[in-house]
Amino acid sequence: QLDPLPTLTPEFLNVLNKVCEQCYTDFAPDxxxxxxxxxxxxxxxxxxxxxxxxxxxxxxxxxxxxxxxxxxxxxxxxxxxxxxxxxxxxxxxxxxxxxxxxxxxxxxxxxxxxxxxxxxxxxxxxxxxxxxxxxxxxxxxxLHNTHLLASYAAIDRRVKILCYVMKVFAKMCDIGDASRGSLSSYAYTLMVLFFLQQRNPPVIPVLQEIYDGTKKPEVLVDGWNVYFFHDLKTLPSRWPQYGKNTETVGELWLGLLRFYTEDFDFREHVVCIRQHGRLTTFNKQWTSKYIVIEDPFDLNHNLGAGLSRKMTNFIMKAFINGRTVFGTPVKAFPPYFFDPEV
Ligand code: CTP
Ligand code: MG
Missing domain, CATH: 3.30.460.10 (Beta Polymerase, domain 2)
Structure with missing residues (x-):
């Protein structure tokens, strides 16, 4: 039931990219x-x-x-x-x-x-x-998951920009308030990171899977292992894929909307940033929910657990509309696109 998308011209990709970049410059605090x-x-x-x-x-x-x-x-x-x-x-x-x-x-x-x-x-x-x-x-x-997110943000500036775009998108579509039954900003950030890890070639590594030797170190907090690779200066020599992905944020943003509407099978798979390999809703015994997002440390925590069926549909529709809106060429910025006064 998805609209077919036209092939993207370099001009349109350029507009898309500028929209994403502007989202960041307009909203980031100094x-x-x-x-x-x-x-x-x-x-x-x-x-x-x-x-x-x-x-x-x-x-x-x-x-x-x-x-x-x-x-x-x-x-x-x-x-x-x-x-x-x-x-x-x-x-x-x-x-x-x-x-x-x-x-x-x-x-x-x-x-x-x-x-x-x-x-x-x-x-x-x-x-x-x-x-x-x-x-x-x-x-x-x-505190630990904040540090993990900050580390991903520090690896590549496209991570930061995409997380901003995602948060603006969630706010604009009214799907970003967990206290009103939708998903938290934190949940959307995990969705962006997962997409960037699954992209081919990936934009970011799985920091929780990089370690010396054969066994993952154990750093226990409240009974959960919060280990992840911190030493970002040495990442280029520790992660063979470093720098391989050269897509623009515009391409990645549309790629994300397409990924979650065309490729990712929510019924079967878990949004999971702690491992690169597939994790299934069956593995987790979380089959009764459609959007399943696993916390990177507290593995019993599904960020999508509080979603009603109705809200799940509402969120999926926002992604489907987003895919059409961002995937259909316009020649320039829509008027007043990110003007907070309007
Ligand atoms: N958090 C969490 N589990 C959740 C929700 C939030 O552990 N189910 C923690 C995370 O450390 C997250 C922090 O609480 O970074 C703040 O959550 P939230 O306010 O949703 O995200 P922010 O990144 O602060 O986004 P915003 O700018 O919208 O406040
Ligand atoms: Mg907050």
Missing amino acids: ELEVGVREHILQDLETFVKRQFAGARLQLFGSSKNGFGFRQSDLDICMVLDGQDTIDDVDCITIIESLARLLKKHPGLKNILPITTAKVPIVKFYHVRTGLEGDISLYNTLA
Whole structure:
């Protein structure tokens, strides 16, 4: 039922490429804005230490992974010095008392503890910058997956650009809000990375499969192996495919839309960035869901688990329409394409 796509002229590929590049230049924060985030974090840590002397706050998510927008939320993880983990009961107690404390902070508004979620958080609004944020406790795996995503972003600038394009696309199509039943930005980022690993030749390697010797090193966090290859300077000599893929971001973006609508069999396969070989929904016993995205470290976590059938169809339709829209030549930029004022 897919529209046939015309062969692409170099002129059209050029337009497509510019659209992708512009998406990045229009939405990426500058260094100043990165500094503002660190400043808010410092201020919050000082404030929280009034009541929790050993508190340490750390940014993660898009403030750190390389795919942040100017208005992205502040994802913050709090730990207490000298304490390695926390049980569920203590976690909820601390979240509630943290919320009471933050209500006294003059620069914050709309303090809201959410203790029923899988990861309990306290949400807040930072008045001066208009940024929203949330603080979670001992969200250690998230710190590690943030570092993994940042490493992929550092390998090739096309990774960064495509992840931006994907996030803009998800926002525009209204398919990018997990709290309203669709998928999180994190899930879409994993889809981009998986596509780039599966491309032939691949744009990025599988960092979790590069190691010395024959056995993958074990670095356990919350019972999961968070090992991945960090030493990116030596990647060219460790990964034979390095630099082999020379496609433009425009080609890759359309390639991605085609991959997920024409090639990838959602019924049978898992979006899985921790191994290059195929992983099936049958292997995982996750056959009741159509979109299955495995977390790279927490292997029991399917990012698509919360999707209804209706939402799944809605997301697939967005990809199918995207494929037609981005795959059909126009001579120049559509008017007001990325103009935030319109
Ligand atoms: N995360 C996770 N599991 C999820 C959702 C999120 O571990 N199911 C963690 C990831 O570390 C992710 C971070 O929480 O990087 C923030 O998630 P999210 O806000 O969805 O992604 P961002 O990259 O921060 O995107 P945005 O700019 O939209 O905030
Ligand atoms: Mg975020």
